[in-house]
Amino acid sequence: MSSPAPDDVGRALSALADADADIDDRPGARPPAEVVADARDAFQSLSSAARFLSDGGELTLRRAVGEAARRGNHDCARSGRALLADLDRLHVALADAADGSNRDSRAAEGRPRDPDHFRSGRTTVFSGGVEPSDR
Numbered sequence: 001m002s003s004p005a006p007d008d009v010g011r012a013l014s015a016l017a018d019a020d021a022d023i024d025d026r027p028g029a030r031p032p033a034e035v036v037a038d039a040r041d042a043f044q045s046l047s048s049a050a051r052f053l054s055d056g057g058e059l060t061l062r063r064a065v066g067e068a069a070r071r072g073n074h075d076c077a078r079s080g081r082a083l084l085a086d087l088d089r090l091h092v093a094l095a096d097a098a099d100g101s102n103r104d105s106r107a108a109e110g111r112p113r114d115p116d117h118f119r120s121g122r123t124t125v126f127s128g129g130v131e132p133s134d135r
Helices: 006-017 032-042 046-054 057-070 074-108
Strands: none
Touching: 006 057, 032 046, 032 057, 032 074, 046 057, 057 074
């Protein structure tokens, strides 16, 4: 699973931050409650969730949650936020799994974790400036 495009993230953040934004101004915009219900249904199976995400559903859901909150539809916003929290946990879990598999493959090949990584500086002392400068 890839990360969202920076432009999509920027648009999502702008939509969430703009209290005057109206979701209905965009072509094909749907009511927030409908978007949240579709997201809930999509996450009932892995294949439908993948289709939902590949069709830009995460960005649409984030916009719908913001719009629902602005319109005072707190139940819809709360439900959408719960779905987004699940989605965020999924992103973290997938990133951790990918990082773990990369770490395991490097170890199996006998390569260090990071060839440019500095070794521990256990004997390095950082003084608070109270030692003489000729030391």
